Every structure is written in C-alpha cells, then in structure tokens.
Amino acid sequence: MATLELDSVTKTFQDGDEEIVAVDDISMSIDDGEFLVVVGPSGCGKSTTLRMIAGLETITSGTIALGDRVINDVKSQDRDIAMVFQSYALYPHMSVKQNMSFGLEESTDLPDDEISRMVTETGELLDIGELLGRKPKDLSGGQQQRVALGRAIVRDPEVFLMDEPLSNLDAKLRAEMRTELQRLQNDLGVTTVYVTHDQTEAMTMGDRIAILDGGELQQIAEPLKCYHEPANQFVASFLGEPSMNFFDVTRDGDRLVGDVFEYPVGDDVRANLGETTDLVLGIRPEAIELVEGESDAHEFEMTVDVVEPMGDENTVYLHFDPDADPESAETLVATIDGFTRVSEGDTVTARIPEDAIHLFDRVTGEALH
C-alpha cells in the first residue's frame, strides 16, 4: 500500500536573522492510488511540501510516512518516488531512450534488454515511441513533457510527485495533457501529488484538493466540496472565476446590515451564526439572477457598469445604489446567460438567493454558513 501520510510537517528556512515558516504544521493523508492536487497562491509552500516528500528538502519537524515506513531520513533515491518538474529536467546530451532508461540503470540490477523493453512499452503508452532516438532539443515542449513523464512512469514508483508539469505548455496542449494525465494516473493507479497554482487544474484533475495559504493547510476535500462548502473565506475567494463577491455585514436580529443594503435571513441561517455579529456575506457570481421588478427583500435595484460578453455567458459588473457614483458604490459581479441582453447604464433587479449565500466570521474568516 502506498498511502502517504504527512503528520504535523513544518519547514522553516533561515534568511539572515529572519525565520521563514514555509510550511506550517501540515497534516494530511493521501490514499493509495489517490490523485491529490496541492494548490495555492505563489509562496504558499506547495513546492516545499513536495520537495520534502521527495527528500530534496529536510523536514524541520513532523513526520512523512510512505505506507508503514517513516521516510524522514530515507535518501531521496531510496524513497521509491518519482518526480516530474516544471522544467522537465531532461539530460540534453542523452537521447529520449537514454533519458528514460538512465534512472533504471542506476537504481536497479535489471538486465539491459529488460530495461529496453520497459522503455519501449512506456514510450508507446505515451505516444513517443517514434522519438526514442532524438535528443531533447529536437523535441517540442509537449514532447519533452511526455519524456519527463515517461522517465517517471518507467520506474514504476509507489508515488508520483508533479510540480506544475503543464505550466510551460500552451493553453490547448495543457488542456489535452490534463485529460491524458488523469487517464494515465487512473490506469496506472499510482498515488500522485500534483502541485499547481492553476485552479482549473485543481478543480478538474484531483480526486481531492489541498488548498494552502501562508504555509498552512486551509482545506482538503473533493474539489466540488471545497467550491460549494469552503472552510473559510480564503478558500471561497481562491476557487472560482470571477471570484465570489464579499460584503461586510453586521447582524441585527434577523437582518444582515451592509453599507448600502440590508438582507433578511431566516432561522436556518441564523442558527449557524451563534453569537457572531461581525460577518462577511459571500455570493458567487453565477448564483445571482437578474429578474423582472423588485418583489422581495432579496432583490436589489442596481446599475450596470460594464458587460463582458463571453459567448455562452456574460460577466456583468453592477453597483447597488442606482444614484451612487460607481467609483464609490458597493459593486457586485454577476455571471448571467449569454442571451440575456443588458447594457452599460441599464437599471436592473438582481436577486441574491438566500439558499446560495455564504457567511464568514469577519475576524477569523471561518465559514459559519
């Protein structure tokens, strides 16, 4: 079993007098055969986490275990883990075949013809069978990427670690490789930890995603769970494009009072808020509806500032108070059907459905509802 377990893993770097906590007390358990995507903004500790699992970075405290074996002090080459880097890291003077066989020749006693058979098989699996005689410089970016993957796959490791492996490819190729990588991982059933800052990759590729910020684990769960039930305001804002709308509100009885609007909430919502009064109300752009008239307390008259037509949908930027200067007014982003015609300057009614709102503690950011 290749379960991978991180228990209270911390990594600090010393930068002169300053101590940088790159990874802060992270615990997570990755199942055998699982595809875990680690995602977060630049500097959140993704690569450091991966490098500690790979044995390329020492662990300041905590343990990392592969199956029953704690691997903190096991050398990188003895961990049965293969890593694919963003830069591919191919040896330029070696052919594709040599690049793929080199690791096996170094770390195993397998006979040459067996290694050759394994490389050929992996080459075919990745559709690079024709390229085995070429040098990396004679390959396209996408082909180099496949060779880097092939080099990892041919070793038949217990764990794959991938650090932004698709980020050097153009958008179309990246989308193709996303699907192909998922298929491969699924067929091979190898436990995989995949680092990216790209939320599309996170949402579409992983069985689960682990979202990091400031070295801390914010949430680890299935992608849709993180999207629909974010653990805190950071996760809510990180996932989704355009981002969730947020408004500071203060609870007053059964109303949430914002700067420019009031929003009544029912018993179900209130029950989740406890005694907390300082809140942030969140609503996803796609949850907002444009309706006719203004008939209930969850509907607001607004002015359209900008419309961005995207074809199948429009992104509409609105502000609440129709008389207010848009520069100073509270604004809202809505994603609506592409056939709905709205123009700059229109007055519209936007509905914020109560069953779609999120509420966060304004001090801790924790999701309450």
Ligand code: ATP
């Ligand atoms: P990116 O997406 O930009 O690659 P990341 O999420 O992978 O970022 P890390 O590379 O893990 O982030 O870095 C986490 C933090 O640790 C950053 O603040 C970084 O500057 C710091 N850091 C990483 N390596 C070192 C080092 N060798 N010495 C000092 N600080 C480091």
